[in-house]
Amino acid sequence: MPTTQPILTRPQRWDEPFAADMSDELVQRLLGIEPFVRMNPADFPRSTPLAGILRNDARVVELRDGDLIVREGDYGSSAFLVLHGRVRIALESLAPDLLGRESPKRLSLWQALAPLWRKPKPPELRPSLSARDANGKVALRNEQAQPRVFLQDVPAVIGETRTAQLRAGELFGELSALARTPRSATVFADGAVTLLEIRWQGLRDLMKHTPALQSHIHSMYRQNSLRVHLRETPLLANLSAEQLSVVEKAVEFQSFGSFDWHHDLTKPNAPDFAQRISREPIVAEEGELPMGILLVRTGFGRVTERFGEGDRTRDYLAKGAAFGAAELACTTITGAPTPLRHTLRAVGQLDLLLIPALTFTQVIAPTLPRDDLHRLAAEAAPVKQSSTATPLADRTLDFLVDQRFINGVEAMVINLDRCTRCDDCVRACAATHDGNPRFVRDGMVHDQFQFAHACMHCADPVCLIGCPTGAIHREQTTGVVQINDRTCIGCGTCASSCPYTNIQMVEVRRRDGVIAIDSLTGQPIVKAAKCDLCNSHHSGPACQQACPHDALVRIDLTSPTSFANWSAR
Amino acid sequence: MSIRYFKRRRVRSALLLSAVLIIAMLPFRWIDANLWRTEEASGWTLLLAIIVLTLLALRKRVPTAPLGRVATWVQVHLYLGLGSAALALAHVGWKWPTGWLEGSLYLAYWGTFISGVAGLYLTRTIPKQLARTGEQVVYERIPRLRRLIADESQRSVVNAVAESGALTLANFYQSQLFPYLDAPRSWWYGLRPTSELRRKLLGELTSLNRYFSAAERTAAERLFALVRKKDDLDFHAAKQGVLKGWLFGHLCLTAVLVLLSLAHMVTVLAFRGGPG
Ligand code: HEM
Numbered sequence: 001m002p003t004t005q006p007i008l009t010r011p012q013r014w015d016e017p018f019a020a021d022m023s024d025e026l027v028q029r030l031l032g033i034e035p036f037v038r039m040n041p042a043d044f045p046r047s048t049p050l051a052g053i054l055r056n057d058a059r060v061v062e063l064r065d066g067d068l069i070v071r072e073g074d075y076g077s078s079a080f081l082v083l084h085g086r087v088r089i090a091l092e093s094l095a096p097d098l099l100g101r102e103s104p105k106r107l108s109l110w111q112a113l114a115p116l117w118r119k120p121k122p123p124e125l126r127p128s129l130s131a132r133d134a135n136g137k138v139a140l141r142n143e144q145a146q147p148r149v150f151l152q153d154v155p156a157v158i159g160e161t162r163t164a165q166l167r168a169g170e171l172f173g174e175l176s177a178l179a180r181t182p183r184s185a186t187v188f189a190d191g192a193v194t195l196l197e198i199r200w201q202g203l204r205d206l207m208k209h210t211p212a213l214q215s216h217i218h219s220m221y222r223q224n225s226l227r228v229h230l231r232e233t234p235l236l237a238n239l240s241a242e243q244l245s246v247v248e249k250a251v252e253f254q255s256f257g258s259f260d261w262h263h264d265l266t267k268p269n270a271p272d273f274a275q276r277i278s279r280e281p282i283v284a285e286e287g288e289l290p291m292g293i294l295l296v297r298t299g300f301g302r303v304t305e306r307f308g309e310g311d312r313t314r315d316y317l318a319k320g321a322a323f324g325a326a327e328l329a330c331t332t333i334t335g336a337p338t339p340l341r342h343t344l345r346a347v348g349q350l351d352l353l354l355i356p357a358l359t360f361t362q363v364i365a366p367t368l369p370r371d372d373l374h375r376l377a378a379e380a381a382p383v384k385q386s387s388t389a390t391p392l393a394d395r396t397l398d399f400l401v402d403q404r405f406i407n408g409v410e411a412m413v414i415n416l417d418r419c420t421r422c423d424d425c426v427r428a429c430a431a432t433h434d435g436n437p438r439f440v441r442d443g444m445v446h447d448q449f450q451f452a453h454a455c456m457h458c459a460d461p462v463c464l465i466g467c468p469t470g471a472i473h474r475e476q477t478t479g480v481v482q483i484n485d486r487t488c489i490g491c492g493t494c495a496s497s498c499p500y501t502n503i504q505m506v507e508v509r510r511r512d513g514v515i516a517i518d519s520l521t522g523q524p525i526v527k528a529a530k531c532d533l534c535n536s537h538h539s540g541p542a543c544q545q546a547c548p549h550d551a552l553v554r555i556d557l558t559s560p561t562s563f564a565n566w567s568a569r
Numbered sequence: 570m571s572i573r574y575f576k577r578r579r580v581r582s583a584l585l586l587s588a589v590l591i592i593a594m595l596p597f598r599w600i601d602a603n604l605w606r607t608e609e610a611s612g613w614t615l616l617l618a619i620i621v622l623t624l625l626a627l628r629k630r631v632p633t634a635p636l637g638r639v640a641t642w643v644q645v646h647l648y649l650g651l652g653s654a655a656l657a658l659a660h661v662g663w664k665w666p667t668g669w670l671e672g673s674l675y676l677a678y679w680g681t682f683i684s685g686v687a688g689l690y691l692t693r694t695i696p697k698q699l700a701r702t703g704e705q706v707v708y709e710r711i712p713r714l715r716r717l718i719a720d721e722s723q724r725s726v727v728n729a730v731a732e733s734g735a736l737t738l739a740n741f742y743q744s745q746l747f748p749y750l751d752a753p754r755s756w757w758y759g760l761r762p763t764s765e766l767r768r769k770l771l772g773e774l775t776s777l778n779r780y781f782s783a784a785e786r787t788a789a790e791r792l793f794a795l796v797r798k799k800d801d802l803d804f805h806a807a808k809q810g811v812l813k814g815w816l817f818g819h820l821c822l823t824a825v826l827v828l829l830s831l832a833h834m835v836t837v838l839a840f841r842g843g844p845g
Contacts, residue, residue, distance in 0.1 A: 096825050112633040416700035421708060421809050422816070424639065428632030431659040441707060447702050547633040549692060550575075550640045569574035 011048060013260075018199050019059030023272045027054045030196065033083075034169040035213070043209045050209075057202025066151040070173050071099045072186045073187075074477050075464040077200045077259060081175035082166055083251050085193030089172065090186045091162040098157060099186060100472055101484050103511070115431045122513040123436055124506045126485065126527070141319055149469050149487060151188055165190065171313045175220055177203055179298050179351055180460055182261060182474065184224075200259060226251065229353065233295060235322055238367040250359040254352040255282045257299065261348030262499035265404055273402045277304070277311055280345035283352065290324035292356040293364075299350035299460070300558075302401050303342045313397040314342055316406050318358055318459060318558040326380035328357055332365045333377050333389065341380060347401060348460065391564045400557060404499060408456030408557040409479065412439060412534055412543065413566070417448040418551035428546030429531075438531045439502070439543070449567065452552075454543070455502045455531040457481045459558050463494040463503060473527065482532045490526035495536040503505075503530045578644070586648045590655050612661040616830055618653045619678075622646055623827055626820060650685050657682075670836065674829040681822040688815050695808050703800040708809045710771070712753075713800055717731040718802070719751040722795045729788035738785040739790075741777055745770060746792060750799050759807040 025319075030036055031051065041050045063069065070073070072093055080087075098482065151157045166172055166187075175505065176183050177200045189566055198206070207214045226248055230236050236247065250372075255281065286306060294301075296317050303323070304311035317323060323344050330338040355364070365373060399405050430437040439454030457474075461481050464472055471488035476482050495503040507524040510516045516525040533554070534542050541554050556562050582718055596610070625646045636642075657678055666675050699705070726742045729735075751768060754762075773797075774789055775828060781789060 106835065107633070112635060113631050115633065116627075116631055154754075289720070417697045417706065419696055420812050421696075421699065422812070423708075424629065424632070431631075432633050442705070445705055449703060519680045534633075537633055537635075539633070544638070546639050547645045548629070548639045549696075551696075 006084065011122060013201050014052065014056040017056040018197075018202070021061060022055045026060070027051050027116075030054050035081075035171070039206070039210050043208075044205075047204050050206075053202045055206050057194050057205070058198045058526060061195045061197050063148070063193050063195065064150070065189055065191050066154045067152065068099070068395045068470070069187045069195070070148050070183045070185075070191060071470045071473075073099075073185055073473060074183045074470055075080040075176070075180060075461055075474070076173060076183060077177055077180070077465050078197045078204050079200075080175045080187075081171050081196040081198065082168050083194040083196050084168055086168075086190040087166050087172070087187050087193055087195075088163045088190040089166060089195070090158070090188075091164055094158075094161060094186050096201065099470060099473075101470070101487075105536055106538060107334055112539075117549075122433050122509055124508045124527075124529070125434060125511070125513065126508045127511045128486070134209070148387075153231055154188070154190075172385050174217055175224070176204060178207070178255075179221075180349060181298060182476075187215070195368055203213075204255070213512065221253070222248070227533050229295070229297065229320075230319060231408065233322065235293070235325060236364060236536065238369075239501075243363050243367065246363050247355060247359055250356055252354040252356070253297075254283070254294070254354055254453070255364070256283050256350045256352070257346030257348055257513070259349045261404065262497065265499035271481065273398070274310060276402060277302070277345070281350075283344040283346055283350065286341065286343040289337050289359060289499040290327050290340050292354045293324040293360055294344065294359075295353040295355065296321045296323075297351040297353055300347040300401075301352075302347050303489045304345060305342050311343065312394045314394065316347070316397065316401050317344070318406070321559070326378075327362075327377050328360045329365065329368075329373050329376035330358075330380040332361050334372065337427075338380055343555050353496045371378075371431070382420055387449075391568065392560045396567075397560065400560070400563070403444060403451070405451055405557050407460055409459055410457040410541075412452040412454035412456075412531075412555045413553055413555055413563070414441070414450040414452055415553075415567075416450055417446055418549045419450075420551075421548075422548065424548060425543040425547045425552050428542035432534050432537060432542040433532075434460075435530065436506070438529060453500065453502050454554075455481060455498075456500065456557075457531075457533060463498045464498065466493045468493070478533075478535060480533045480535045481530075482535065483528050483530065485527055488527045490528070492526070503528050505529075510557065512548050518566075577646065582644060582648050586652050590652055591653075604844060608660060611656055612834075615653060615656040616834060618656060619830055621825060622650055622653065623823055626823070647689060649811070650682065654682055656697055668753050670833060674826070674833050677822060677826040677829050681826045682818065684815070684819045686823055688819055691812060691815055695812055699805060699808055701765065704801060705797070706805050707801060708806070711806045715751075715753070715802055718795050718799050719747070722750050722792055724747065725788040725791045729782075730786040732784040735780035735782040735785055737777060737780050737782075738788060741773065742792070745773065745794070750795065753806060754803045758803065758812055762799065762804050762807045767796060770796055 013077075028051075031041075031054070035084040036050070036054070039050055044050045044053075061080075069080060069087060072090070100418075161333060172187060173183065196461050207217055214429055227244070230244060230247060236244065240248065280302060283301065284290065286304075296319050298319055301317040301321075301323065302313055302354060303315040323342075324340060327340055354360075367378070405411060426437045426439075426441050429439060439452055441452055443450055443452045457480055461480065464474065467473075468491060469487045471483065471484045471486075472494045473484070490505065492505050495501075495505050505526045505535070506529045508516050508527050517523065518525050534540060539545050544552055546555050553566055555566055593614075625639075625642050628634075628642050632639070633750065657675075661675060722742070726739055730739050734784060771793060775842055778786065778789060792832060
């Protein structure tokens with residue numbers, strides 16, 4: 001008889017189950033209903049058994065009539081299965097005020113000039129502190145330690161909006177949970193409803209071991225977004241509709257890494273940079289033959305090259321970028337197989353579309369103009385081996401990826417060689433926000449560049465995940481991540497999720513300037529505050545407008561190009 | 570490599586300024602030829618230039634107004650400011666004006682002009698010097714950071730004394746290091762920061778090392794780092810202070826210049842004779 005127990009590698013995420021109250025009995029009941037009853041427990045590995053996933057990665061949520069479950073435009077990391085009751089999905093977009101959001105009002109010229117004569121206000125003054133929306137259509141309910149925003153009078157509020165019903169056994173929200181893309185529709189409870197909420201990690205494991213679920217999710221993606229993505233890819237610009245269909249059919253889906261990338265930055269025992277790079281899963285390795293072209297669907301990839309005892313960063317890729325095209329172009333021209341020059345690694349979660357090599361050579365390459373094909377191939381030629389893919393120094397690329405600044409769409413970078421430390425940027429920010437600066441002119445320094453603590457309006461906005469009221473959201477037209485002060489309940493989830501510590505929790509004051517106190521807890525009321533990119537102003541971010549010496553910029557770091565151009569000025 | 574943006578901008582703006590100055594001379598010649606008073610034309614233009622130069626202060630006070638980037642205003646300011654010297658010379662000629670008001674005004678103008686040019690030099694050189702220090706600090710936080718350094722140094726020395734009972738480090742600390750760590754530097758250092766004192770103190774600390782106990786040696790290592798940190802703080806305080814002081818001076822001179830210009834304009838209009 002063996003004396004030792006076999007060691008099972010339980011996923012670390014199960015150290016903290018999604019809900020503490022999932023009992024074995026409940027799990028057994030779930031295993032007996034759709035769609036779990038059709039899943040085969042034998043298909044799951046011992047480290048992540050089906051019952052374990054349900055127990056650790058799912059929780060039961062009870063809702064009342066009108067409760068908002070997901071809001072269009074929100075970012076979420078879980079999907080929902082209707083267990084009991086019904087939910088309604090809005091087939092048309094609902095007005096932002098119905099979702100507890102407010103669009104910023106643009107200031108008039110008169111208002112913009114007001115700082116000249118207006119008396120300064122006390123800090124963080126909030127004349128109105130009610131969580132209830134001004135129009136009375138949505139309200140906040142605080143229960144089960146989980147506050148919820150709900151629609152007050154569903155028929156009246158929804159009016160003519162077309163909706164569809166989802167019943168017990170139906171799943172929703174899975175696509176955006178898996179791809180970390182905005183929710184495409186609003187869903188609310190239609191009467192009392194019981195849902196099973198499954199976090200993305202569990203969902204991904206369920207999908208991995210359930211071919212039916214996998215093909216369901218992939219076919220939904222194919223239907224909804226694949227063609228748009230392919231159409232927007234420059235390499236495929238010359239393809240006819242039929243050729244595009246051929247490519248579309250040939251595409252394979254690949255997923256690497258984890259959405260929890262930001263924990264690496266915030267944990268006190270975060271791994272050092274050399275460790276960090278080695279923990280990034282390898283998608284395709286230097287020296288191997290390319291399987292095809294990899295298109296980034298969501299997430300970030302780090303492109304590295306072997307150097308000494310380690311790997312150095314040569315480039316990084318975000319949504320829309322392609323990897324492996326140069327080598328395949330070379331193969332097309334010379335007929336000889338060309339190995340990959342670089343390794344591609346997943347920084348956080350990386351979702352890719354693989355266009356097989358054969359599809360490239362037979363369908364795509366013939367549509368490329370000769371010059372383009374040769375230019376592309378030249379990038380893979382051995383003579384060019386040591387030339388950088390981008391004009392940024394390797395250590396700068398290393399820095400941007402290691403610190404995850406590559407997530408920043410509107411990062412604030414200050415050129416310290418030009419900055420006279422006059423603080424006009426801070427004063428301008430304060431003037432734009434009733435006397436309250438929304439960033440700190442301090443932060444990590446690399447060469448002469450300082451990466452200030454200002455919200456970067458990230459490509460992967462991890463701060464949005466878990467906001468119980470949807471107060472922090474991304475404005476759809478501008479991409480600005482903003483906070484609705486009225487529905488922010490001060491829970492601090494966003495501030496603690498932000499890996500760059502760019503969100504502050506502030507104590508707010510009443511109209512009379514006194515710190516507001518919560519009547520229930522006796523504690524000061526706090527709200528999340530951060531840069532809103534001055535979206536109520538015509539002239540753009542005041543910090544950048546105010547810098548007298550062209551030292552400060554709001555810049556997109558999701559590709560190295562803008563920063564390379566700006567820093568070389 | 571393509572010519573850098575800032576260099577290109579400098580060349581473009583300098584060419585533009587020269588072109589404007591040359592073209593501006595033509596109407597003056599024409600006015601001269603027509604027996605009008607050139608002083609009047611150059612005077613009005615100079616006044617307009619001074620007003621536009623001063624408006625920068627207002628622009629900076631309304632950061633939210635959609636009036637173009639402050640950086641653009643500063644660019645216009647720099648070249649207009651430099652160009653205004655030509656106007657001033659055209660207006661007054663190569664002589665010092667008579668009359669106390671005109672004399673003071675001329676002095677205020679050249680004072681402002683020279684302070685502007687000096688400021689241009691300072692704003693282009695100091696940032697690079699500041700960027701070279703290990704830590705970057707916000708001016709207003711310097712006194713607090715200095716306090717923290719002094720407190721930490723005191724703690725390490727007290728611990729060393731408690732641990733070893735030896736007083737060599739403590740005596741040196743009390744007589745030389747603490748006064749240095751605890752206080753801001755003199756205004757003279759502010760004008761011309763040097764690392765002399767830091768080198769002297771660190772040199773003495775090193776030469777005392779052979780007399781230290783083990784606990785004192787550990788504390789001395791920490792003190793080394795703290796002296797360096799304090800020196801960087803002083804450097805930032807001095808250099809950032811110069812930038813702030815300069816801008817304030819330039820602004821004060823501007824205020825005097827504007828007041829005197831207006832007084833001059835009123836007297837000229839009041840005592841105007843001439844044709845008609
Ligand atoms: C001769 C007439 C001039 C006047 C009336 C004038 C006036 C002003 C004013 C009002 C400010 C804004 C101060 C503030 O509010 O912060 C300013 C800033 C400045 N001026 Fe002048 N100026 C003159 C000439 C010059 C010249 C000739 C130069 C250099 C070529 C110059 C360089 C600057 C610089 C670098 C700033 C600082 C901009 C900043 O950091 O915000 N000025 N000046």
